[in-house]
Amino acid sequence: MNWRQVTLRILPMSMVAWARPFSLVLPGLISTFGLSLDEAGFTVTVLEIGGVSAMLILGWTIDRWGALRLISLALTLASIALIASAFSPTYEVLLLTFFLIGTGSAATACSVNALMAATGDRRAFYLGLTHALFGLSSIAAPVAAGIIIGTSGWQKYYALIGLIGLMFSVAFHVTTREARKTWMPPAPLVRSEGVVDVLKDIGPVCVGVSAVVGVQGVFNSWSYLDAVSRYQIGHASAALAPAYVWVGILVGRTIYTFLGREFQPKQLLIGSCVVAAFATHFVGLASEFWVAMCSLVVLGIGVGGAYQLGTAWAVELSPRRIGAASTFVMVSAAMGSGICTWVTGIVVESQGFEAIRWVVSVVLVVGMLSFSTRRV
DSSP, X not given: OOHHHHHHHHHHHHHHHTTOOXXXXXXXXXXXXXXXXXXXXXXXXXXXXXXXXXXXXXXXXHHHHOHHHHHXXXXXXXXXXXXXXXXXXSHHHHHHHHHHHXXXXXXXXXXXXXXXXXXXXXXXXXXXXXXXXXXXXHHHHHHHHHHHHHHHOHHHHHHHHHHHHHHHHHHHHHHTHHHHXXXXXXXXXXXXXXXXXXXXXXXXXXHHHHHHHHXXXXXXXXXXXXXXXXXXXXXXXHTTHHHHHHHHHHHHHHHHHHHTTTSOHHHHHHHHHHXXXXXXXXXXXXXXXXXXXXXXXXXXXXXXXXXXXXXXXXXXXXXXXXXXXXHHHHHHHHHHHHHHHHHHHHHHHHHOGGGHHHHHHHHHHHHHHHHHHSOO
């Protein structure tokens, strides 16, 4: 692929990041619909359920349909759902729109991930580049969301992002017309290459990725309210908390892109869990806001490699089912993010934000054990 083609295929993944500054959106949902913390956290879980539902279907079919053919359709669905969420009259309608946001955005991300995973010997580089640019967008998104939500509300932010997404999906559909026409499905798969066999091969990798991305989801969703609660700071400062996490994720993904040439994904993933565990406790114990924010950057470095390293490892284990393997890694990540965010909301409501570090520690131990059980 030339750089124009690479850029065109990566940009839809970056668009997904703008729909996910949950740490800033959740307070708005709480205010608009009068939600409790666990009800607010459940909206993220419903979104991830929508994503998991889409990705489970794609896991069986993406190698036959072709990832390039799915991107504009999936991005259109996510964009329409974002606009609809801004006009939700009730909590129940909001949950439905979040389910569809999850479905469309997950299918978009999954398709882009599969395209990058199918680039042969350079897959580690292209996956690293994809997720690094996603991280860059995820840094910018909370900053922009903080400004727009602080002045106009979460509804106008989601409506704006949905409108931009619709315009980009049309542009993507038009510019990739010839590539979609010339795409050919792979040769029929033999029995030994079934989905169940893929899951047996990559199961421990998926569980580990689910844990690490779950930790990422916890801080993406709750770091804003944690900062406001523990440090009694204003909206402008607290809005930067998720951005600090994403700065670390961007740095981490860049580092792992180059370390991947020297070390195996298993080694890097286990090491990343250790880094994230230490950083989590520094965040929880920090008495000053700036110390906590520096620790969030280190935390982001720790969790930043889960997608690209997990995908590269899974594809190595199942090279003839690249689409299925990469998709199931994404399914696991979405499940981990949704479940951990929801559970953390329940724990925080009863135990306070100080309990986050203990929830995260348990999750990271599960991740390290899972990675350790799978032979390279």
